[in-house]
Amino acid sequence: MNAATTNQGPLLTVDDLTVSFTTAKGRADVVKNLSFSVPRGGALGIVGESGSGKSMTSLAVMGLLPKGGSATGRISFDGRELTSLPEREMRGVRGDRIAMIFQDPLSSLNPYYKVGTQIVEAYLSHRSGVSRREARRVAIEALERVHIRDAAQRIDHYPHQFSGGMRQRIMIAMALSMEPDLIIADEPTTALDVTVQAQILDLLSEIRKDTGASLILITHDLAVVSEVTDDIVVMREGAVVEQGTTEQVFSDPQADYTRRLLDAVPRIDDEIGTLRTTAIPTVTGGTR
Template identity: 85%
Template sequence: MSGTENTSPESGSAPESGSAPESGRGSGPLLSVRDLTVSFRTAQGPVNVVKNLEFDVPRGGALGIVGESGSGKSMTSLAIMGLLPKGGTATGSVRFDGAELLGMSEREKRRIRGDRIAMIFQDPLSSLNPYYRVGTQIAEAYLSHRSGVSRRQARAVAIEAMERVHIRDAARRVDHYPHQFSGGMRQRIMIAMALSMEPDLIIADEPTTALDVTVQAQILDLLDEIRGETGAGLILITHDLAVVSEVTDQIVVMRAGETVERGAVEQVFSDPQADYTRRLLDAVPRIDDEIGVLRTTEITLPHDSAVPGTGRSTR
């Protein structure tokens, strides 16, 4: 694996993939990623947007994946979820609770996706359907994975999930539409939707980007609280190093699709081994900075082709 390691990820053997895993069956890490490469077909040939990525997420642990736009963070999460855009291919190994996700049938993926692995996307307004009440949307996710459940029961689950993310008067607000909530409250709705299934792993892709500082802190506290209460593993994808330091135990620093550094958060922050990581840390504003002086750092990414379907470049 390329990059610098401060600590080695947990290792452990896992059974061969078969049917979708049942909760608690596997041993070792909850999620184990090995040699993950994501590529897209282009007229000039295949373009690798994630290259030989490796990490583990322990049961109940929290991993932060950090990098600038185009570094491959979101493509990593989409590969894990089996949601790559058309033309994208993932190779390597992604084992969840001992079962191999890559190459799993779409039917098996649907049994896991949204149920045992939940994803919180960056923009809740674009993820929520404006024509449906939030309670209906939370209940729909529950009904799709729980056979024999009535809509009344699913509505009760939706209310309970909203209460768990500290939305006041949930029994009334469950019938509100997305536009009737603030940005922070909509993000709580997305978290409630994920929680309704009691997943083993939550992937949060830039969950605080569009929120102000105060609401950001509330959402991060909420994610940390939920992890403590449920024992779910967490992957937090962000470009904000300060966010990672608040919530996660381990960190993977990505640059142009490759791992630059990985290890325990405290160790990486106190003694970064890679020059790129040091530059990122130097760019974080500190309270002891001289007033009126903005510290900057120049970070030049290696040239690469544009990522198909994203309109972005890894430059």
């Protein structure tokens, strides 16, 4: 793990977070009065359909809101207030102590550079005084940790020489190279088939167990979080509709919207040849 923690409370606390954008029609709130916490070593799932505000929540935590966006409320990481942190200091937190895995590794990786070069450069940007040789060794070890075979050779390959699942593993390796305390995975399995999706989820669980890092898993699919997270926040139109432990939400959902999401999850005990569909009213506007 990274630097020593400063207290024994939750690693991340988000309190009354509102994310707003200025539009031609005035202010638009895309996240509204959101509160949650992530324990040290814990895993939280943030679930909701497109437009629910789940991705904007993660960008607010990372200090990466798009131009025109602003956040109010409190975001505390290891006892340190992030919303008022100068950008120079925030860069020391982002990527180092909080790492983010985006949903499309093909667009996140630069096609013109070898994957090893990209991991090494990310590592060196946070580790002054470290040699490139040492950074390369760390990159190879990170690739090995995410089960990429022949990592010492494949580190010199380009992104297009890997499958989609392998590229996602490379993004996870880049995050792991910094030994972060918190990993935010934003729809990390969306573009993958079900078999590779299961492998990536197993890998995230393995990493969490081995490193003690906390995890925020953002997804539109409740089935994805069922085996990985301890707690769930269900969002719709920028607001929380339900939150609780994963076991509670799955066994006894309180909100009608949550029940509809659960009804949309394919079940192994469904009759062969049948298809269950539950209509969820379309939400217009908003953001992911």
